[in-house]
Amino acid sequence: MASSTPASVTKLGGGLRPPSDASPQEDLRGQSPRSKAATSGASRSSSLWRDGARRLLRNRLAVAGGCVVILLCLIAIFADVLAPLPYTKTNFARLNETPSRAYWLGTDQLGRDMLSRMIYGARVSMLVGLGAQVVVVLIGVPIGALSGYVGGRTDLIITRFIDVMYAFPRLLFVILVMSMLGAGLINIFIAIGFTGWVGIARQTRAQVLVIKEKEYVDGARALGAGFGRLLRRHIMPNALTPIVVAVTFGIPEAIFTEAALSFIGVGINPPTPSWGQMVGEGQQYIRSYWHLCVFPSIAIAVTMLAFTFFGDGVRDALDPKLK
Amino acid sequence: MLHYALSRVLWLPPTLLAMALVTFLVMHATPGSPLDPIAEGANPLSPEAQRNLAKYYGLDRPLHEQFAIFVSKAVRGDFGNSFVYKTRTVREILAETFPVSLLLGAMALALAVVGGLTLGILAAVYQNKGWDYVSVTLATAGVAVPNFVLAVFLIILFSFVLPLFPTGGWESPRNWVLPTVALALAPMGIIARFTRASMLEVIRADYTRTARAKGLGETPVVFKHALKNAFIPIVTLLGPMFAAVGTGSFFVESIFRVPGMGRFFVLSMTGRDYPMIMAVVLTYGAFLAIMNLAVDLVYGVLDPRIRY
Numbered sequence: 001m002a003s004s005t006p007a008s009v010t011k012l013g014g015g016l017r018p019p020s021d022a023s024p025q026e027d028l029r030g031q032s033p034r035s036k037a038a039t040s041g042a043s044r045s046s047s048l049w050r051d052g053a054r055r056l057l058r059n060r061l062a063v064a065g066g067c068v069v070i071l072l073c074l075i076a077i078f079a080d081v082l083a084p085l086p087y088t089k090t091n092f093a094r095l096n097e098t099p100s101r102a103y104w105l106g107t108d109q110l111g112r113d114m115l116s117r118m119i120y121g122a123r124v125s126m127l128v129g130l131g132a133q134v135v136v137v138l139i140g141v142p143i144g145a146l147s148g149y150v151g152g153r154t155d156l157i158i159t160r161f162i163d164v165m166y167a168f169p170r171l172l173f174v175i176l177v178m179s180m181l182g183a184g185l186i187n188i189f190i191a192i193g194f195t196g197w198v199g200i201a202r203q204t205r206a207q208v209l210v211i212k213e214k215e216y217v218d219g220a221r222a223l224g225a226g227f228g229r230l231l232r233r234h235i236m237p238n239a240l241t242p243i244v245v246a247v248t249f250g251i252p253e254a255i256f257t258e259a260a261l262s263f264i265g266v267g268i269n270p271p272t273p274s275w276g277q278m279v280g281e282g283q284q285y286i287r288s289y290w291h292l293c294v295f296p297s298i299a300i301a302v303t304m305l306a307f308t309f310f311g312d313g314v315r316d317a318l319d320p321k322l323k
Numbered sequence: 324m325l326h327y328a329l330s331r332v333l334w335l336p337p338t339l340l341a342m343a344l345v346t347f348l349v350m351h352a353t354p355g356s357p358l359d360p361i362a363e364g365a366n367p368l369s370p371e372a373q374r375n376l377a378k379y380y381g382l383d384r385p386l387h388e389q390f391a392i393f394v395s396k397a398v399r400g401d402f403g404n405s406f407v408y409k410t411r412t413v414r415e416i417l418a419e420t421f422p423v424s425l426l427l428g429a430m431a432l433a434l435a436v437v438g439g440l441t442l443g444i445l446a447a448v449y450q451n452k453g454w455d456y457v458s459v460t461l462a463t464a465g466v467a468v469p470n471f472v473l474a475v476f477l478i479i480l481f482s483f484v485l486p487l488f489p490t491g492g493w494e495s496p497r498n499w500v501l502p503t504v505a506l507a508l509a510p511m512g513i514i515a516r517f518t519r520a521s522m523l524e525v526i527r528a529d530y531t532r533t534a535r536a537k538g539l540g541e542t543p544v545v546f547k548h549a550l551k552n553a554f555i556p557i558v559t560l561l562g563p564m565f566a567a568v569g570t571g572s573f574f575v576e577s578i579f580r581v582p583g584m585g586r587f588f589v590l591s592m593t594g595r596d597y598p599m600i601m602a603v604v605l606t607y608g609a610f611l612a613i614m615n616l617a618v619d620l621v622y623g624v625l626d627p628r629i630r631y
Contacts, residue, residue, distance in 0.1 A: 283475055
């Protein structure tokens with residue numbers, strides 16, 4: 001009786017484990033109680049991820065979105081190889097030309113190849129999307145976890161601050177920070193990180209608040225696990241799902257923010273090409289040279305849709321309750 | 324209820340004050356000043372002239388004093404003169420442009436609510452059929468694609484391919500159509516998605532089954548029993564929706580050359596027009612805070628189950 005309980009627990013959790021795995025019963029009985037908690041946590045989460053991946057692959061829209069995302073990443077990485085011309089190469093004999101065999105997507109106001117600029121634009125978009133999320137997670141998760149775990153006055157001050165940040169119209173604040181700092185890639189990271197962490201901090205805090213009351217956390221604490229270990233090994237792995245979902249949606253949001261900033265001229269510094277900046281400059285000449293803003297617009301639309309479909313898929317796959 | 328409403332109203336001034344303080348700090352903590360523009364080709368002023376100007380605009384005082392002066396004047400609705408448009412006060416500019424933005428925003432919001440509800444209901448009633456896919460696709464596109472990109476597509480489609488509407492301006496209602504649609508699509512998508520989810524839940528609820536069981540036709544079931552209940556969570560969406568429309572209007576206004584407040588948004592920020600920045604941020608902030616408050620209170624009235 002006594003030995004069947006932990007075995008059935010592992011079976012339930014690690015359902016996808018191949019049976020050849022060293023007999024879980026033996027495994028568990030031989031270990032100290034503390035690492036037992038850790039193992040069961042790890043196997044549970046790995047099966048959650050594997051189940052999630054399976055559900056994600058069944059979602060056709062999400063797979064299509066994922067493929068586009070991968071393609072965009074490849075374009076961004078291999079931009080130097082793929083682009084037919086350098087993005088700064090001007091040709092004043094052929095300004096504002098519509099698509100032709102020499103220039104597949106035409107040329108811009110300075111006679112630069114639109115296709116090459118679009119390819120390098122993908123690099124900026126991906127860089128901002130991923131880089132800004134790294135900053136957001138690095139700031140938001142620790143603050144949220146601290147606030148949720150410590151509670152009391154610290155929590156009160158942090159949540160008050162988060163509420164005030166929330167009251168700000170987000171994009172307005174980013175524009176404010178950017179116009180004060182000046183355009184540039186690093187500043188975009190700072191501006192998005194500075195304003196974007198509140199959402200993820202809130203999520204993390206809510207998760208930690210729930211999880212820290214769970215019995216297994218009490219158990220780990222009773223066995224002498226310290227503050228850092230509790231957060232790292234017992235609380236955070238279980239709080240991860242909503243954070244992953246938030247990040248999947250945060251990436252397109254950051255891409256959108258960069259495009260919007262560059263559109264109004266406070267984002268990426270020229271001559272580095274950015275899709276948003278190309279739309280912003282091109283839309284002024286939309287009557288005469290439609291191709292200047294249409295192609296980057298399509299690129300932004302496709303990217304955003306791909307990330308959204310992929311993100312929706314990830315959310316549905318990791319959190320079936322939400323569907 | 325009254326207690327809750329009162330405490331929420333009392334929280335408004337401190338929130339706005341905090342917002343003003345954060346904006347003020349961001350403005351002053353970053354390098355550069357209105358007198359010494361970093362912009363290329365800016366006219367370099369002699370140090371004496373800079374000092375005179377600083378004195379004239381009160382920029383030579385310590386920061387806490389400047390902030391106190393700002394607050395004491397702003398409470399009376401005086402935001403001072405714009406640094407960039409030197410002959411006009413900020414209040415004049417806002418009085419002229421805010422109504423335009425408000426009209427555009429209100430029209431967009433109305434369209435978003437009507438369109439979003441329609442799409443959401445259609446999607447839920449015909450779940451996993453043609454209508455569902457059409458409305459989910461439309462909703463996703465509206466949410467995901469930035470409105471300035473949508474605006475470009477709208478101009479191409481409805482000004483060039485089918486020359487129905489002008490590409491910009493604000494003279495006649497015909498000019499209003501495209502900006503309103505461009506601004507409405509994002510909130511419309513959000514409303515449609517939530518309506519769909521909320522309706523799907525309600526349609527499966529016991530009381531809907533009861534309504535069907537007693538022989539009620541499809542129309543009264545959907546509109547009287549399901550929609551009424553599905554509507555409640557949608558009301559909470561209106562808060563963030565005001566924010567989306569508010570900040571979104573800036574891009575739409577600049578593409579369609581609408582003479583609204585949005586135009587001054589970035590001009591004031593890149594020009595370091597301190598009085599204008601404070602006024603714009605606070606106007607948007609106050610508007611959003613009040614709308615959020617109104618939405619929360621309405622929510623309590625609509626759903627008697629909510630207790631504060």
